[in-house]
Amino acid sequence: MTALRYLILLAVGMNGLSVSAGLPPAAVSDSDARAWIHHTTPLPKEIRITGQVEVPADQVAVRVSNDADPLIQQAAKELREALGGPESAGGADGFTITLQLGGSEAEKLKQCKNADQAYRIEPAANRTGLHCVAIGPRGLYYASKTLQQLVKARLRDGRAVMPVLRVTDWPDMADRGLWGGDHSLHLRWMSDRKMNYGEHISSCRIDKDKRCSVHLGDYKRRLIDEGPIYGIQPVPVILHLEQLKGSGMFEVYPDLQGKDATDGVICFSNPKIVDLLAEWLVLWGKEPAVAEVDIWMSENMYGKQGCQCERCTGQDLSVLEARAIAKAYAKARQQLPALGLRVLSSEATEQSNPQVLKELPPEVKFWYYHSLFTYNTSRTPMIGKFQPYLIDAIKGGRWVGVCPNLVAYVGMWQPMTSATFIHGRMNEFVGKGLSGLIGYAVPRLYCCWFNTEAAAEWTWNAQGRTTREFALSYAVRQGYPDPEKFADWSEIMGEVSWDVYGSSFPAGELRDQPGKLADLLRNGKLPELGYVLWDVYGIPFGDFKTEEQLNRRFDEAARGLQLAKELGLDEYLHESLVVQGYMNAIKALYELGRVVGADGVTDKAAATRWFQAYVDGLKQAREHLPAWEKTLPGKRSDENLVQRAVDLLGDMSAGMTALAGGLGIELK
Numbered sequence: 249m250t251a252l253r254y255l256i257l258l259a260v261g262m263n264g265l266s267v268s269a270g271l272p273p274a275a276v277s278d279s280d281a282r283a284w285i286h287h288t289t290p291l292p293k294e295i296r297i298t299g300q301v302e303v304p305a306d307q308v309a310v311r312v313s314n315d316a317d318p319l320i321q322q323a324a325k326e327l328r329e330a331l332g333g334p335e336s337a338g339g340a341d342g343f344t345i346t347l348q349l350g351g352s353e354a355e356k357l358k359q360c361k362n363a364d365q366a367y368r369i370e371p372a373a374n375r376t377g378l379h380c381v382a383i384g385p386r387g388l389y390y391a392s393k394t395l396q397q398l399v400k401a402r403l404r405d406g407r408a409v410m411p412v413l414r415v416t417d418w419p420d421m422a423d424r425g426l427w428g429g430d431h432s433l434h435l436r437w438m439s440d441r442k443m444n445y446g447e448h449i450s451s452c453r454i455d456k457d458k459r460c461s462v463h464l465g466d467y468k469r470r471l472i473d474e475g476p477i478y479g480i481q482p483v484p485v486i487l488h489l490e491q492l493k494g495s496g497m498f499e500v501y502p503d504l505q506g507k508d509a510t511d512g513v514i515c516f517s518n519p520k521i522v523d524l525l526a527e528w529l530v531l532w533g534k535e536p537a538v539a540e541v542d543i544w545m546s547e548n549m550y551g552k553q554g555c556q557c558e559r560c561t562g563q564d565l566s567v568l569e570a571r572a573i574a575k576a577y578a579k580a581r582q583q584l585p586a587l588g589l590r591v592l593s594s595e596a597t598e599q600s601n602p603q604v605l606k607e608l609p610p611e612v613k614f615w616y617y618h619s620l621f622t623y624n625t626s627r628t629p630m631i632g633k634f635q636p637y638l639i640d641a642i643k644g645g646r647w648v649g650v651c652p653n654l655v656a657y658v659g660m661w662q663p664m665t666s667a668t669f670i671h672g673r674m675n676e677f678v679g680k681g682l683s684g685l686i687g688y689a690v691p692r693l694y695c696c697w698f699n700t701e702a703a704a705e706w707t708w709n710a711q712g713r714t715t716r717e718f719a720l721s722y723a724v725r726q727g728y729p730d731p732e733k734f735a736d737w738s739e740i741m742g743e744v745s746w747d748v749y750g751s752s753f754p755a756g757e758l759r760d761q762p763g764k765l766a767d768l769l770r771n772g773k774l775p776e777l778g779y780v781l782w783d784v785y786g787i788p789f790g791d792f793k794t795e796e797q798l799n800r801r802f803d804e805a806a807r808g809l810q811l812a813k814e815l816g817l818d819e820y821l822h823e824s825l826v827v828q829g830y831m832n833a834i835k836a837l838y839e840l841g842r843v844v845g846a847d848g849v850t851d852k853a854a855a856t857r858w859f860q861a862y863v864d865g866l867k868q869a870r871e872h873l874p875a876w877e878k879t880l881p882g883k884r885s886d887e888n889l890v891q892r893a894v895d896l897l898g899d900m901s902a903g904m905t906a907l908a909g910g911l912g913i914e915l916k
């Protein structure tokens with residue numbers, strides 16, 4: 249008997265466990281398998297755990313060929329780390345995981361979507377190990393991630409419970425990632441959820457001697473230096489082209505400034521912009537880790553004047569811009585034939601996007617972005633009646649991705665844990681054939697761990713978990729005390745918060761349209777239920793289509809708050825108090841609309857009650873926003889991210905209190 253076998257048998261004898269390596273795997277019941285699989289995210293497409301083998305963790309060997317791709321080496325390294333450290337050599341009595349690139353077992357994977365990221369895991373022929381195969385290194389990396397999640401879930405006191413399982417898995421969407429914020433400080437976190445893509449705005453400059461440079465500073469640079477270690481593709485961004493004034497281009501080439509155009513707006517008929525963009529593209533393309541660059545087209549052109557030179561006048565300026573980008577790309581590829589390009593649209597290009605797409609070579613990947621349509625929390629589908637050209641482009645073979653917010657509202661940070669919101673969005677994107685996501689998870693990832701993980705979940709496996717199943721599995725992974733109750737809470741509050749924020753409440757008050765709520769009420773101009781001005785300005789009832797729905801959400805918010813109290817997790821308690829405060833205010837506003845209008849008050853008692861309920865709701869939210877921020881796991885500094893929302897709620901409350909006062913109603 250070898251020493252190893254002796255040790256295992258000794259352990260079996262002491263613990264009463266019935267299995268060890270070298271013996272047949274123990275059975276795993278269906279319910280136990282389900283519980284184990286909760287630890288995976290995203291849920292693999294096909295996974296069946298048929299047994300388990302318990303072994304000392306240091307007797308699990310992970311085998312890769314010595315000359316394997318760095319990402320495969322990383323896959324093995326992470327798996328060993330998940331098992332608690334460096335492995336022994338394994339051996340005849342140990343448990344061996346092999347990571348194999350290619351081979352006949354990998355053939356079937358070629359039929360999978362995004363096949364280079366697909367993988368299979370099968371029990372080894374001798375039943376004391378697992379065999380992982382993939383077509384590409386990324387596939388093996390994701391096989392490792394799945395095993396890491398399962399192994400970590402049941403590692404105790406140096407003993408590993410190894411699943412015996414069959415998995416076939418592949419992602420629905422090719423590129424799953426984030427842009428901006430602090431995501432490059434969380435690359436491992438992203439990769440652990442099989443996210444594989446990141447973008448940061450780079451600094452692109454030209455000095456007075458016409459020397460060009462490109463730069464990503466500080467924490468952003470980590471995307472390039474560390475992203476590839478974790479299978480994350482780093483893509484530097486050349487910022488929206490009307491915002492490059494700081495690049496020095498107008499000092500070197502004054503005639504690049506558009507004629508009689510707003511400051512910073514470029515003349516895209518000037519060939520120097522082609523040369524400049526091409527230089528920046530090449531500089532980035534020479535970075536070994538950079539395979540693609542993303543050029544963001546001009547945005548914020550509302551009220552701005554484009555170039556009025558004789559070559560630009562009368563032309564579609566977005567088309568001229570796209571043409572210049574296409575020329576720059578062609579020029580850059582003379583030096584770097586393999587360089588890839590992505591182009592991001594904007595609200596300024598929206599009307600011209602069909603023509604923009606015609607200007608761009610078919611291999612250029614297209615990110616759909618629009619500051620009002622994709623930074624939007626409404627329940628209305630994002631790729632809708634205004635974007636048939638995107639569907640046409642996808643059908644024509646173009647790679648199209650999208651840049652949506654994953655948080656309540658961009659620019660005003662508030663709590664929104666909403667599985668239903670993310671599930672709805674990601675299923676829309678996958679269902680419509682989009683190939684990529686760059687979510688905006690800001691201002692810090694710790695403000696939106698749940699929604700970001702949900703985005704990773706459903707961009708990989710859109711039809712896998714239901715919203716409830718995801719919330720339940722999230723709670724299990726987080727170690728929350730009552731995962732079922734968390735799932736109950738998530739199901740309720742996720743729907744309430746989607747309707748609240750989907751109706752642009754309260755942040756829509758910052759916009760000029762449709763106006764301040766107190767003014768609208770005073771003038772009898774409160775929008776009807778379900779009304780969304782110009783399809784984008786939904787405050788205050790845009791996603792509340794019926795009175796029944798509004799009253800139901802009002803009741804559900806109270807129920808959600810009760811569940812949050814029972815959960816005993818401060819983060820969700822404060823979130824619930826904020827969202828319920830908003831919901832109460834929306835309900836109160838609706839009721840006020842019945843008794844207050846241009847002709848004054850028709851029922852003073854009711855008006856008094858609902859004015860008070862409105863300001864009380866806002867007060868509740870205002871008080872619990874800072875408390876929510878303080879409880880967020882991962883918060884590292886005492887920065888105050890919610891202040892803008894707190895200030896807005898104060899203003900809204902003051903406006904409504906003044907209106908009530910003018911009507912002879914004093915509020916507490």
Ligand SMILES: [Zn+2]
Nearest residue numbers: 515555557560
């Ligand atoms: Zn011009």
